[in-house]
Amino acid sequence: MGVVTPQGMTKADLVELIYERVGSSRKEACEVVEAVFAIIRDSLRHGQKVKISGFGTFLVNQKHARRGRNPQTGEPITIDSRRVLSFKPSQVLKERVNDGSKPAL
């Protein structure tokens, strides 16, 4: 299993884990971890959602333009339409997070 650093998990922990699992080299493990995130990013950039069973779904939502106000000056401003990313955790992950005593692995 990956090394647990005090601040939680980072990409380096995933690299270590992949290195342990599939071997070859740390450099290769690093490249492959980067590649997985790059694939997800590319899909999201094209507005396509990414569903990872047992983990959750990354969704791209379209927000309409709306009138807003600068909260400091009260000045009305237009907030342009934009696309935002959201993450919907899977039911399995939600249950596991609430019942931390039962890790699946």
Add this chain to the structure above:
Amino acid sequence: MTKREIIQELLARRQKFTHRESETIVNAMFDAMANSLTRGERIEIRGFGSFAVKQRRARQGRNPKTGQLVRVDAKQIPFFRAGKELRIEVNGAEEAGR
């Protein structure tokens, strides 16, 4: 895109790996992240975003069908915040792509 498609795309991009290895890699990454969240840890993936577990307090809710008051227990929810780069990428593609 699904996990299976990520595995296929990884195979296409990193031809050194077999299908089995590709599968192992993608599954191991997300299993490890899920386990980390289950332990209540934070996950930080630079250039992508961070995951954390947030605490929600118990509250009074209503059954939306019947209007009846119900107690909603305190719970923990996994939470993701996209990194700045990814937020810009997701939003920027629209103007460029259409």
